[in-house]
Amino acid sequence: LPSVVLAQDLLYENAPEPQKIYSPYVERTMSDANFAEGVYFGDTHVHTSYSVDAGMLGNTLGPEEAYRFALGEEVLSSTGQRVRLIRPLDFLVVADHAENLGLASMINESNPDLLADEWGKTVHDLVKAGKGNEAFQMWAGEIAKNKNPLDNPKIMRTSWDREIKFAEQYNDPGHFTTFIGFEWTSLATQENPGNLHRNVIFKDGGNMAGQVLPFSATDSYDPEDLWKYMAAYEEKTGGSMLAIAHNGNLSNGQMFPIERSNGKPIDSEYAKTRRRWEPLYEVTQMKGDGETHPLLSPNDEFADYGTWDKGDIAGQKPKEDWMLPYEYARSALQVGLQQEQKLGINPYKFGMVGSTDAHTSLATTREENTWGKTAGFEPSAERWEHVVIKALSGDDSLTTYGYELLASGLAAVWARENTREGIFNAMQKKETYATTGTRITVRFFGGWDYGENDVFRPDSVAIG
Structure with a gap:
């Protein structure tokens, strides 16, 4: 036993000294696994033919084409035109609408389960007869009432499994990251209509995400119930x-509310829960810019960029000025600080991203060479007059048209690595920013006790 102790002592005595590291970046990344080494550009909001409002209205491209396009491959668009990105994306979320997910694909395939349903056969026959818009309006009318016209989990399961399959197939850690996701598409209520949409993103692979089905607005229009679904998923799977x-x-004052959906004032539990599940806000995309409004920022010459302020998203009720502070990101940050004085916690302390909301399966953002965000708005001489959202109220002053669509936007994420874990963790930490489509590299640090020469140091990021 003593000889063993002696041998150990000799080993420690002869051990080489730790190698001195001269690069502060190497030193930091060795000691901090979360140190963000690079900025990655992607889109957290792309719709394919699996979304009813895309597939019924001319989009023939599925999730696979969306991933191939984001990777920089050339694809044929729904209108038969060749299209390719100048520069590939680093990550992509296919976020098809949860409401009757895959309905258009099932129509295209004349799915037996769909044809066995009376409503399903009706919309199938309309689409096959070239009346896709009529079929879509029929569907949208039911969804606006928070009714599920085709309550068949088997059809959703088929489509969800396909979404997962393609996300797993194209995920390439370190090169290109795909996230499994969906969009929860609440329109609130007919009495008080408004856009409450959320894109829901899984950190995990198909082995976990496949244990649940997407949560739709017909399950509940209240975001608090979406958060309960998310909590139940994490408890069941251990995922994130x-x-x-x-x-x-387009929320008519309901996106950053001071009252809950049940009419009661928001409280500290609401604030804590919203902060837990919604660290980010998509501040710019095709359906208008959401940073601020000319009436909220009258001295900002850019405040009128991409303004969509006719009414709620479905064109059911017109906009009123009192709604604006509860709709835009800048004013929401102020509302959050005001609520913190009452609640002890800020419900609206969020980071920001941009994304496209493209309904073409194609994540395009170039304004000077606008591709379009719906199949009907792909390049053509007549595309400017294409109807994007037909007002459900019948008031055409609330209808939106192709010429109003923006080319926006992209999500920029400062992350340790281009993987699901790396990008998701960075999103949770709000190490993100939004662009309208350009890939500008920006890094900003806000804090205290900086020295006047800190910005010139080679380890300025670590200091920040």
Whole structure:
């Protein structure tokens, strides 16, 4: 036994000294596994033919084409045109609408389960007869009432399994990251309509995400019930999720509320729960810019960029000025600080991203060479007059058209690595920013006790 102790002592005595590290970046990344080494650009909001409002209205491209396009491959668009990105994306979320997910694909395939349902056969026959818009309006009318016209989990399971399959197939850690996700598409209520949409993103692979089905607005229009679904998923699987709200500009004052959906004032539990599940907000995309409004920022010459302020997303009720502070990101940050004084916690302390909301399966953002965000708005001489959202109220002053669509936007994420874990963790930490489509590299640090020369140091990021 003593000889063993002696041998150990000799080993420690002869051990080489730790190698001195001269690069602060190497030193930091060795000691901190979460150190963000690079910025990655992607899209957290792309719709394919699996979304009813895409597939019924001319989009023939599925999730596979969406991933191939984001990777930089050339694809044929739904209108038969060749299209390719100048520069590939680093990550992509196919976020098809949960409401009757895959219905258009099932129509295209004349799925037996669909044809066995009376409503399903009716919309199938309309689409096959070239009346896709009529079929879509029939569907949208039911969804606006928070009714599920085709309550068949088997059809959703088929489509969800396909979504998962393609996300897993194209995920390439270190090169290109895919996230499994969906969009929860609440329109609130007919009495008080408004856009409450959230894109829901899984950190995990198909072995976990496949244990649940997407949560739709026909399950509940209340975001608090979406958060309960997310909590139940994490408890069941041990996985992780987050949600990204978007288009508060079409919420008619309901995106950043001071009252809950049940009419009661928001409380500290609401604030804590929303902060837990929604670290980010999608501040710019095709359906208008959500940073601010000219009436909220009258001295900002850019405040009128991409303004969509006619009414709620479905064109059921017109906009009123009092709604604006509860719709836009800048004013929401102020509302959050005001609520913190009452609740002790800020419900609206969020980071920001941009994304496209493209309904073409194609994540395009170039304004000077606008591709279009719906199949009907792909390049053509007549595309400017294409109807994007037909007002459900019948008031055409609330209808939106192709010429109003924006080319926006992209999500920029500062992450340790281009993997699901790396990008998801960075999103949770709000190490993100939004662009309208350009890939500008920005890094900003806000804090205290900086020295005047800190910005010139080679380890300025670590200091920040």
